[in-house]
Amino acid sequence: GEKLLVQELAFPTINELFGLPKGKIIVAGPCAVESEKELDAVARSLKECGVRFLRGGAFKPRTSPYDFQGLGEEGMKIIDRVRRRYDMLAVSEIMDVRDIELGMRYTDVIQVGARNMQNFSLLKELGRIDFPVVLKRGMMTTVREFLLATEYIVSGGNQKVILCERGIRTFEDSTRNTLDIACIPLVKTQSSLPILVDLSHSLGRKDIALPVARAALACGADGLMLEVHNHPRDAKCDKAQQMDLTEFRTFLEQLNKREDDA
Ligand code: PEP
Ligand code: MN
Numbered sequence: 001g002e003k004l005l006v007q008e009l010a011f012p013t014i015n016e017l018f019g020l021p022k023g024k025i026i027v028a029g030p031c032a033v034e035s036e037k038e039l040d041a042v043a044r045s046l047k048e049c050g051v052r053f054l055r056g057g058a059f060k061p062r063t064s065p066y067d068f069q070g071l072g073e074e075g076m077k078i079i080d081r082v083r084r085r086y087d088m089l090a091v092s093e094i095m096d097v098r099d100i101e102l103g104m105r106y107t108d109v110i111q112v113g114a115r116n117m118q119n120f121s122l123l124k125e126l127g128r129i130d131f132p133v134v135l136k137r138g139m140m141t142t143v144r145e146f147l148l149a150t151e152y153i154v155s156g157g158n159q160k161v162i163l164c165e166r167g168i169r170t171f172e173d174s175t176r177n178t179l180d181i182a183c184i185p186l187v188k189t190q191s192s193l194p195i196l197v198d199l200s201h202s203l204g205r206k207d208i209a210l211p212v213a214r215a216a217l218a219c220g221a222d223g224l225m226l227e228v229h230n231h232p233r234d235a236k237c238d239k240a241q242q243m244d245l246t247e248f249r250t251f252l253e254q255l256n257k258r259e260d261d262a
Contacts, residue, residue, distance in 0.1 A: 006150050011192045014162055014222055017132055018089055018108070020052060025223025027091050027134075027196065028248065029055035030230075031238040032068065033075035039082045041230045045245045047086045049252055053109075054079070054088040055225065059095050060237065061115045068236040073102060080106040091134055097125045104131050114139045114166055114201070117149050127156020136164045136198065139177060143186045150193065163187060163195040164225060165216075167202030176204020176241070179212060184219040195220075200227040200241040209243070210254050217255075226251075 014025045028046050033039050033056040043054050058075025060068065071078065076092065083090040093111040094103045103110035109132040116122055117138035126133050133153060137146045146163065153161050165184060167177025179202035187195050197216035199209045213224055229235045229242040243251060 004147060004151050005154050006147050006191045006193060009154065009159060009192070011159055011161065011194065014194045014196075017160055017162075018052075024217060024221075025053060025196065026051045026252070027053035027055050027223065027225040028228045029091075030235065031200075031227050031242060032057045032060050032070055032236055033078050033092075034071075034236050036078045036081065038230050039078055040085070042228055042245070043082045043086045043088060046228065046248075047088060049249055052089055053091055054083055054086070055091045055111075055227075057093050059093055059099065061093070061095055061113050062237070076102050076106040083108070095119075095122075097122050100125055100129065104129065108132065109134050109162070111164075112136060117141060117146070120149075120152055123149060123152035124156055127153040127158045129158055130160070131158070132160040132162065133158065134162045134164050134196070136166050137168070137180075137183065139167065139169045141168070143180075143183050146183070147187070147190065161193060162222075163193050164198050165195060165202070165221075166198035166225075175202065177202050179203065179216075181215055181219055184216065184221050188220050194222040196223045196225050197221045198225040200225065200238065204238075204241050206241055206243050206247060210251055213251075213255055 015022055028051050039056055058070045060070035079090045079092055089108040091109040091111055092107045093113045111134045114136045167179045170178040172178050227242040228248045232239050232242040232244050235242050
């Protein structure tokens with residue numbers, strides 16, 4: 001196909017975008033913002049572990065309209081208070097162009113979820129702002145389509161884009177999605193875009209998160225996204241994949257140990 005801007009531009013690294021020292025990024029936090037108390041407890045613990053990016057959805061794209069849809073604007077205000085309390089950078093999804101202003105006011109990074117990767121009107125609007133965006137790969141999309149979706153944002157003038165591979169749908173049902181590990185070097189050979197790997201939504205489970213995380217980083221991923229909840233069993237969504245605080249701390253220790261040994 002024709003040469004794309006995403007193939008030619010020099011994109012800022014995640015560390016450059018936020019003035020952070022070099023190193024892999026961890027974005028962690030609950031699937032959804034359920035209450036200020038819950039988010040506060042998770043954020044405090046993550047901060048102690050050295051995590052800089054706090055995630056948590058206020059607008060939840062649920063398969064069933066009868067499932068918990070998120071706290072909406074109130075959830076965004078909770079994220080804002082908690083990020084300030086712990087001096088963390090907040091990442092949260094919006095699904096509608098009408099919520100871009102809320103995203104810019106209350107978070108540091110607007111997330112576009114997998115289901116909206118090809119919501120082209122949303123992508124075009126995000127291209128018109130000067131604000132970091134995490135764009136997750138659609139679960140039924142090719143790497144080329146992922147890059148073309150990115151092109152919608154970048155061609156509008158916003159180069160603050162971070163990609164996120166979160167698995168694609170295949171016949172394999174041992175994991176929630178199939179993590180396409182090849183996506184990382186494919187993106188890296190075609191562009192300078194930063195890319196994260198979301199272990200939680202790729203796998204839908206946490207028992208194999210550590211080896212898969214190592215593979216993702218070995219493939220050149222700039223960081224990882226993980227769901228962490230105070231009491232995963234009582235979580236309002238994605239119970240099976242959310243780590244509790246102890247599991248997360250152990251995961252991080254193991255991951256760092258390996259890096260130091262290497
Ligand atoms: C999320 O990160 O909260 C989420 C819903 O993930 P995805 O869009 O990848 O399914
Ligand atoms: Mn989730």
